[in-house]
Amino acid sequence: MVDRLLGRSHAADGPAEDRTAVVWAHVQQARNLKRPHTLELLNGMADEFIELHGDRFFGDDSAIVAGVAKIAGRRIVVIGFQKGQDTEENIRRNFGLPHPEGYRKAMRMMELAERFGMPVLTFVDVQGAFPGAAAEERGIAEAIARSVGLMSRLRTPIIVVITGEGGSGGALGLAVGDVVLALDNSIYSVISPEGCAAILWRSSEHSAEAAVAMKVTAEEQRDLGIIDEVICEPGEGAHTDPAETARRIKDVVVARLEELELLSLDELVEARFQRYRAYGPYTVAEQPAPPPPRIGIAGRLRGLLSGTLRQSASDREEV
Amino acid sequence: MPIRLPFRPRRDAYPPDLWTKCPGCAEMLFNKQLDKTLRVCPNCSHHFRIAAKTRITQLVDSGSFVERDADLAPVDSLGFVDLKAYPDRLVAAQLTTGLKDAAVWGLAAMGGKPVSLCVMDFGFIGGSMGAVVGEKVTRAGEAAIEERIPLIIVASSGGARMQEGTYALMQLVKTMSVVERVKAARVPYISVLADPTTGGVFASFAVVGDVNIAEPNAMIRFAGDRVSAGTIGEELPAGYQRAEFWFSHGFVDRIVARSKLRDEIIALLGFLMAPAVPGAIEPVAAPGFSPRSLLSALTGVLSGDSNGDSHNGDSHNGDSHNGDSHNGEAAGSRGEASRG
Numbered sequence: 065m066v067d068r069l070l071g072r073s074h075a076a077d078g079p080a081e082d083r084t085a086v087v088w089a090h091v092q093q094a095r096n097l098k099r100p101h102t103l104e105l106l107n108g109m110a111d112e113f114i115e116l117h118g119d120r121f122f123g124d125d126s127a128i129v130a131g132v133a134k135i136a137g138r139r140i141v142v143i144g145f146q147k148g149q150d151t152e153e154n155i156r157r158n159f160g161l162p163h164p165e166g167y168r169k170a171m172r173m174m175e176l177a178e179r180f181g182m183p184v185l186t187f188v189d190v191q192g193a194f195p196g197a198a199a200e201e202r203g204i205a206e207a208i209a210r211s212v213g214l215m216s217r218l219r220t221p222i223i224v225v226i227t228g229e230g231g232s233g234g235a236l237g238l239a240v241g242d243v244v245l246a247l248d249n250s251i252y253s254v255i256s257p258e259g260c261a262a263i264l265w266r267s268s269e270h271s272a273e274a275a276v277a278m279k280v281t282a283e284e285q286r287d288l289g290i291i292d293e294v295i296c297e298p299g300e301g302a303h304t305d306p307a308e309t310a311r312r313i314k315d316v317v318v319a320r321l322e323e324l325e326l327l328s329l330d331e332l333v334e335a336r337f338q339r340y341r342a343y344g345p346y347t348v349a350e351q352p353a354p355p356p357p358r359i360g361i362a363g364r365l366r367g368l369l370s371g372t373l374r375q376s377a378s379d380r381e382e383v
Numbered sequence: 384m385p386i387r388l389p390f391r392p393r394r395d396a397y398p399p400d401l402w403t404k405c406p407g408c409a410e411m412l413f414n415k416q417l418d419k420t421l422r423v424c425p426n427c428s429h430h431f432r433i434a435a436k437t438r439i440t441q442l443v444d445s446g447s448f449v450e451r452d453a454d455l456a457p458v459d460s461l462g463f464v465d466l467k468a469y470p471d472r473l474v475a476a477q478l479t480t481g482l483k484d485a486a487v488w489g490l491a492a493m494g495g496k497p498v499s500l501c502v503m504d505f506g507f508i509g510g511s512m513g514a515v516v517g518e519k520v521t522r523a524g525e526a527a528i529e530e531r532i533p534l535i536i537v538a539s540s541g542g543a544r545m546q547e548g549t550y551a552l553m554q555l556v557k558t559m560s561v562v563e564r565v566k567a568a569r570v571p572y573i574s575v576l577a578d579p580t581t582g583g584v585f586a587s588f589a590v591v592g593d594v595n596i597a598e599p600n601a602m603i604r605f606a607g608d609r610v611s612a613g614t615i616g617e618e619l620p621a622g623y624q625r626a627e628f629w630f631s632h633g634f635v636d637r638i639v640a641r642s643k644l645r646d647e648i649i650a651l652l653g654f655l656m657a658p659a660v661p662g663a664i665e666p667v668a669a670p671g672f673s674p675r676s677l678l679s680a681l682t683g684v685l686s687g688d689s690n691g692d693s694h695n696g697d698s699h700n701g702d703s704h705n706g707d708s709h710n711g712e713a714a715g716s717r718g719e720a721s722r723g
Binding site for chain 1: 454455456457458460461463464465466483513514515517518521543544545546547548549550551552553554555556557559560561562563564567582583585586587588590591604605606607619620623624628632633634
């Protein structure tokens with residue numbers, strides 16, 4: 065700012081602005097509607113997939129799909145967010161914004177996986193949970209909390225693949241696992257860049273800066289330890305070659321599953337607990353010494369008296 | 384010549400910290416009077432937000448609270464800068480609240496029974512949950528499991544702390560996984576939802592108590608109303624996302640006025656802390672010999688408790704807390720001793 069007022073060169077601003085632009089392009093790429101979602105990826109990965117529907121309480125959420133699949137000869141329960149690729153499908157899929165029913169269906173499937181000894185594979189690509197009154201009054205918060213809780217203790221391997229937007233609690237509801245993978249153009253954040261900018265910058269014009277500040281890109285999240293492995297997308301991005309994207313994901317998922325199967329279920333669940341137990345750095349600050357208690361004249365007198373008494377008592381003991 | 388009177392002249396202006404205007408009924412309330420009514424407006428019963436330490440004093444047996452981990456402090460893990468740098472925000476919040484972060488946890492007694500208590504402070508960056516808050520909630524839960532005492536969490540928070548990025552998001556998992564363990568250990572968990580409980584805090588530990596208690600008219604929500612009204616363009620019903628809304632939709636067991644909160648929790652704990660259920664998961668006793676476990680085993684035998692080693696340790700602990708509730712100083716010194 066000062067530099068600009070003084071008419072100095074903007075060279076120092078250059079890289080920062082570049083970075084903002086790069087990150088913002090990355091965010092747009094992650095949101096590209098043509099990206100393959102759960103069903104498209106399964107099309108390329110699974111030999112067989114049977115979709116199962118309904119949460120057994122209220123209805124079936126079309127923004128979350130779930131079912132049983134055969135991938136490389138393994139039985140796997142697959143759960144994932146499903147955005148539409150065109151307007152018509154998007155209206156049917158509620159623009160990929162899930163209601164509580166979606167998470168409750170997901171929990172049903174996870175319990176099914178646990179009961180029948182199948183691992184769970186989830187695909188995460190969601191802006192966030194549906195923020196309207198219908199979701200709220202049916203308990204979107206409770207559904208997400210319980211889903212997160214269930215995933216944290218589920219006695220079967222869980223692999224999470226972030227394929228696009230990992231948006232806040234809505235994404236987290238399906239994103240707790242033993243291994244968290246991500247496509248390289250995906251993002252993961254605690255709140256959408258727009259939401260963050262609206263609150264902290266008080267204007268959504270600063271969304272790109274918010275995205276930079278929150279370190280949303282898959283690679284940055286890997287460096288923070290939130291994501292274990294970043295999977296390279298083919299060509300110009302996952303949408304240019306969905307089949308190849310699916311193949312690459314499949315290879316990593318199968319390799320990771322083989323590793324996880326070496327652990328006993330107890331070890332697996334404990335390792336998962338410890339993983340999430342360890343997230344979030346903090347320090348132990350030095351406590352300033354508490355200020356000496358303020359004592360009035362009476363207190364001081366009392367102190368003096370008891371002090372002398374104690375003194376004399378210890379003298380006596382020494383003697 | 385003016386006569387000098389031996390008392391102070393009438394002041395024209397009163398210090399601002401003397402009176403508070405009630406946002407509910409616009410009445411001017413005398414602060415000392417407001418403190419006596421637990422910071423609830425005597426006129427319209429508006430529940431003011433209160434600091435964590437005030438809440439603790441209102442809830443627990445006087446002098447029984449022993450704070451743990453007061454020295455846990457947040458770090459700027461992302462190098463986050465918005466209009467202000469995160470470390471600057473932290474320092475400002477630490478100065479105004481006197482806390483290191485937005486939660487206080489410790490062991491206390493309620494109605495003579497030990498509890499593990501964690502209270503959030505909205506005054507510290509909107510009570511937002513970052514690594515320290517998540518860690519404190521988790522430690523409170525772990526202490527509840529270890530000592531087999533009830534867990535009480537008073538939530539008052541704007542949600543996850545954006546400045547800590549996905550680490551803040553991961554605190555939802557961390558706190559939920561410890562709550563799951565609390566439940567598996569059959570230790571009661573009472574969640575108190577105070578104004579406001581929103582976002583990631585509502586969507587994790589705050590919503591899944593064995594009993595959920597809300598304060599009257601508390602704002603409780605997952606998505607902000609600006610988000611809903613803006614992105615969806617929906618008309619929002621009156622009283623939307625207030626405690627009463629959640630009560631009528633079945634997510635809150637009881638709406639309890641602040642003056643009755645302590646008694647209500649004590650009464651509930653009387654039901655939930657029943658004698659040990661057969662088949663309950665008992666905490667595993669630490670292997671090997673230690674003089675302390677022998678001592679606690681003896682006290683257990685003396686008090687007629689025939690359960691496992693570590694359980695006896697708890698009953699010993701319970702006794703000490705009973706004692707503490709009568710004597711604040713003893714509680715303080717014992718707490719320090721156990722820390723060292």
